[in-house]
Amino acid sequence: MTTESDFLVIGSGIAGLSVALKLAQHGSVAIITKKEEAESNTNYAQGGIAAVIAKDDSFEIHISDTLKAGAGLCNKDAVNTLVQQGPNRVNELVKWGTEFSRKTDSTRNGFDLGREGGHSKNRIVHARDLTGREVENSLLDAIKAHPEIRIYEEHCAIELITEHHIRRKSLPSSADTVHCWGAYVLDTASGSIKMFLSKYTILATGGCGQVYLHTTNPKIATGDGIAMAFRAGARIANLEFMQFHPTTLFHQKADSFLISEAVRGFGGVLKTKDGAKFMENYHSMGSLAPRDIVARAIDAELKKRGENCVYLDITHLDADALIDRFPHIYAKCLSYNIDITKQPIPVVPAAHYMCGGVETDINGRTNIANLYACGEVACTGVHGANRLASNSLLEAVVFSHQIYRNILDQKDRISTVHFPEIQAWDDSGTFNQEEWILIQHDKEEIQSLMWDYVGIVRSNLRLQRAQRRVNLICNEIEKFYKKTKITEGLLELRNLAFTAKLIINCALHRKESRGLHYTTDYPETDDENWQKDTVVYRRNKNHKILIIQD
Ligand code: FAD
Ligand code: SIN
Numbered sequence: 001m002t003t004e005s006d007f008l009v010i011g012s013g014i015a016g017l018s019v020a021l022k023l024a025q026h027g028s029v030a031i032i033t034k035k036e037e038a039e040s041n042t043n044y045a046q047g048g049i050a051a052v053i054a055k056d057d058s059f060e061i062h063i064s065d066t067l068k069a070g071a072g073l074c075n076k077d078a079v080n081t082l083v084q085q086g087p088n089r090v091n092e093l094v095k096w097g098t099e100f101s102r103k104t105d106s107t108r109n110g111f112d113l114g115r116e117g118g119h120s121k122n123r124i125v126h127a128r129d130l131t132g133r134e135v136e137n138s139l140l141d142a143i144k145a146h147p148e149i150r151i152y153e154e155h156c157a158i159e160l161i162t163e164h165h166i167r168r169k170s171l172p173s174s175a176d177t178v179h180c181w182g183a184y185v186l187d188t189a190s191g192s193i194k195m196f197l198s199k200y201t202i203l204a205t206g207g208c209g210q211v212y213l214h215t216t217n218p219k220i221a222t223g224d225g226i227a228m229a230f231r232a233g234a235r236i237a238n239l240e241f242m243q244f245h246p247t248t249l250f251h252q253k254a255d256s257f258l259i260s261e262a263v264r265g266f267g268g269v270l271k272t273k274d275g276a277k278f279m280e281n282y283h284s285m286g287s288l289a290p291r292d293i294v295a296r297a298i299d300a301e302l303k304k305r306g307e308n309c310v311y312l313d314i315t316h317l318d319a320d321a322l323i324d325r326f327p328h329i330y331a332k333c334l335s336y337n338i339d340i341t342k343q344p345i346p347v348v349p350a351a352h353y354m355c356g357g358v359e360t361d362i363n364g365r366t367n368i369a370n371l372y373a374c375g376e377v378a379c380t381g382v383h384g385a386n387r388l389a390s391n392s393l394l395e396a397v398v399f400s401h402q403i404y405r406n407i408l409d410q411k412d413r414i415s416t417v418h419f420p421e422i423q424a425w426d427d428s429g430t431f432n433q434e435e436w437i438l439i440q441h442d443k444e445e446i447q448s449l450m451w452d453y454v455g456i457v458r459s460n461l462r463l464q465r466a467q468r469r470v471n472l473i474c475n476e477i478e479k480f481y482k483k484t485k486i487t488e489g490l491l492e493l494r495n496l497a498f499t500a501k502l503i504i505n506c507a508l509h510r511k512e513s514r515g516l517h518y519t520t521d522y523p524e525t526d527d528e529n530w531q532k533d534t535v536v537y538r539r540n541k542n543h544k545i546l547i548i549q550d
Contacts, residue, residue, distance in 0.1 A: 001194045002422075005030040005150075006414050007407075008182050008198030010157045010225070013040035014132075014393055015375025016204030017139035019400035021096065023200075023407065024148040027414050030196055031149065032185055034156035034488065038136050039220055041206050041376060042393070045132025046260035046328070047116050048100075048124040049093075049397075050390040051086030055107040057121040059083050066391060069118045069290045070384025071515035072531050073238070077362055078381040082391065082398050089397040090125055097138035100125045115265030116389035117246075118290035122265075124390045129260055129326045135393065156488050157183045157224065158193065158425070160201065160232040160371065167421040178233050180371035184425050188488045193425040199417050200370050200407055203229060203358060204396075207376040208499045210492075212351035213444075213451035216245055216258045222492040223499030225377035229358040230502065230538055234366045237379040237533045238356030239499075240506040241516040243387055244456050245352035246270075246294040249345065250309035251336045256350040259312060259329060261389050264288055266325060268314040270298070271344060273307055292386045292516045295349040299456045302348075311344035349456060353392060355383040355516065356506070359535060364403035372406075374399040379533075385515020432485045439493045442473055446500050454504055458519040467504045474501050506534045 006027030009016045020029045033039075052062050062083045067074050094100065103112040114124035127134035143149050161181040182198040205225030209217025230236050247263070247270075248256040264270070270279050270287045282297040283289035289297075298310050314322060319341035323330050326340075333340045357379040364372040364380070374380075375396040382395050407414075453466035474497045481494050510517055512526040539546040 001192065002197060003030055003194065004197045004419065006199050008032070008196050008201045009204055010183060010202065011040070011204035011206060011375070011377075012037050012140075012151065013042035013204060013206050013375060013396070014135055014139065015206075015396035015400055016202070017136070017143055018397050019202050019204065019374055019403055020149055021139065021142055021146065022400065022404035023202075024146050026408065026411060027148070029149045030198065031143070031151040032155040032157060032183070032196060033151065033153055034188070034224075035154065035220055037140060037151055037153050039218060040136065041217055041221055042132045043136045044216070044218060044258070045135070045393055046129045046258055047262040047390050048114055048126030048131045049090060049393045050119065050123050050388065051090045051125060051394060052083065052123060053087060053090070053109050053111055053125065054113055054122055057123050061121055062086070062123060065119055066382065066388045067384075069386050069388040071386055071525070072527060073384030073515065073533065075381025075384075081362060081402065082382045082395055085398045085401065086394055089394065089401060093135060093138070093397065096142045098127070098135050099138070100127050100134075114262045115288070116261040117264065117285070117288050117294060118388045124262065124265070126262065129262065129328045132393070154188045155194075156186045156188055156491055157205070157228060158186055158486065158491060159184050160228050160368075161195070161197070161422055162232050162368065165423050167423055177369050179369040180232065181419060181422060186486055186488060186491065193427065193486065195422055195424065197419050197422065199414060200372065202403060203371065203373040203377055204375045205377045207354045208496070209351045209354070211447065211450050211496055211500045211503065212242070212455075213447040214248070214256050214348070214350040216248055216256050216350050216352045222496045224492065224495045225373065226357060226502065227495035227498040229366065229368075229371070229373065230498070230536070232368060232371070233538055234368050234371065235359040235535050235537045236357065236502060237359040237535045238385075238506065239354070239503045239536070240510050240534060241355035241383070241385050242351055242503065243291060243353040243355055243516050244295040244349040246291060246298055246349050247312055247347040248350040249333065249336070250348045251338075251346070254332075254336060257332055259345055259347055260326070261291070263312060263314060263326060263329065266314070266322070267317050268312050270294070271311045271313050272301060272305065273311065278310075290386060291389065295456055296518060298349055309346040309348050312347050313344040314340060315342055315344065353387055355379070355385065355387050359533075360399070362402060363406035364399045365406065372403045374403055385517065427485060430483055430485050433480075435480070435484075436489065438480065439489050442477060443493055443496060446470060446473060446497055450500055450503070454500075454507060456518065458507060458517070460508070460519070460521045463504055463508045467508065470497065470500050470504060473497055502536055505536060509534050
């Protein structure tokens with residue numbers, strides 16, 4: 001089956017939904033999403049969206065905080081764009097129906113502005129501690145009311161369609177750059193493989209936290225976008241910068257439930273088991289230092305003391321105010337018999353956010369023609385070596401807008417372009433194999449390896465060990481993939497393994513410590529040689545990796 005549309009959006013988080021709403025003004029939009037429509041990292045976001053709204057704040061200060069967190073690797077033009085568009089994009093979300101928490105305070109334009117690590121002002125708009133759910137639901141409501149948008153749930157993208165898939169006789173004569181024409185997609189309900197053809201394709205597949213054993217990310221975050229784009233020939237940048245969130249609930253059954261940084265912004269203090277504050281020994285901003293510093297400090301304290309967790313103490317604050325501001329965190333902790341108004345919360349770091357991704361320019365364009373990327377899957381350059389808290393929902397809406405504007409400049413193409421003839425997906429010679437145990441085992445092995453050897457503190461020895469093992473697993477998966485009827489689990493495993501491999505390659509390549517990448521072999525930052533992005537791309541059709549620095 002083939003579906004044709006002007007725009008194909010892959011992913012239904014904040015990035016995909018906001019770009020779809022804009023593009024729908026100029027053509028038909030198909031959104032495919034691999035699970036139920038709301039299931040995304042966006043849906044779990046707690047803290048909020050950073051934007052310059054308060055009277056005592058300014059673009060300069062937000063830019064400066066972002067650059068400081070980014071440890072010398074941010075793209076300054078991208079950061080300027082991010083920050084300067086912030087207030088407009090927040091107002092646009094309000095127009096689309098998002099209800100943020102309010103406060104009667106004219107110096108803050110009526111918003112209740114929170115504070116998070118690395119920010120020197122209160123600038124986080126939020127919907128209590130369920131910001132993501134509020135944003136996701138309001139965008140989905142707006143999408144459903146739009147006649148030009150159709151959303152396909154349980155549709156998992158397999159590969160991007162490029163020149164490689166065009167029937168030779170229909171190839172345009174001067175095709176020397178790679179173009180994207182949509183994607184092959186698995187309809188998981190029926191098991192059929194469909195072609196979604198489009199004049200423009202927007203990759204909005206989110207992050208890859210599931211590469212790690214402990215992560216705040218839901219199960220969908222398996223790096224599909226990074227792996228698909230790499231295989232299609234896109235440039236991928238800065239994958240060594242995986243952000244570990246310092247505070248997730250330490251409880252066997254809690255599945256790395258996030259305790260928002262906004263809790264520290266509200267007055268929560270990090271302490272060791274014996275009740276001593278420790279963050280002041282690591283940074284002048286104490287418990288509100290940038291995330292990389294807090295996560296490393298916790299890691300160091302745990303190793304030094306041989307303890308399993310540290311504690312986030314908010315018991316000194318007014319209980320009613322706490323419950324009102326953090327109803328979700330309060331209820332969740334209480335379900336594990338932790339009353340946060342009376343007991344310090346046991347916390348540990350977990351993998352949270354991929355700062356690198358598919359390299360784009362300031363307009364969201366990748367190096368593949370007609371392929372754009374936005375949201376967590378993209379590397380726009382705004383985060384550099386470490387993302388400032390709550391800059392990522394903002395990045396998603398700002399660069400969705402950039403994409404919309406860029407495509408609008410090529411409006412004439414939308415009505416004139418014709419699709420080439422694309423080969424149907426060929427799965428001859430593949431069989432159904434009841435090998436779920438292999439998939440589960442490989443996934444857990446990769447997640448454990450990545451957690452143990454490619455975590456908060458790295459070394460050459462650990463990275464090389466991880467590389468040898470992950471390469472082996474990748475090769476086995478590739479062989480299995482070629483002879484097996486595709487399932488969603490197999491696709492995710494293949495992408496997860498490949499993303500892990502790329503992360504390790506990038507981490508081994510960077511011979512210094514910077515931002516989120518800390519290695520005991522090169523503990524210093526080396527601006528002279530390494531103030532550059534790490535870029536990987538496909539060298540040949542066997543997916544051999546070529547690393548360059550830009
Ligand atoms: P996502 O929201 O993850 O959406 C990706 C979509 O792509 C999903 O619909 C998924 O199903 C789909 N998809 C993936 N692969 C495929 C495929 N192969 N085929 C089809 N569909 C596919 N950031 C902030 O700025 N502020 C916060 O307060 C904040 N809190 C957070 C709290 C948590 C617990 C987490 C996990 C993250 C938080 N973040 C926060 C980060 C932020 O939520 C994400 O970076 C952001 O939501 C990413 O949005 P996205 O649209 O790019 O991706
Ligand atoms: C949080 O609420 O701590 C998450 C914020 C973010 O990831 O930006």
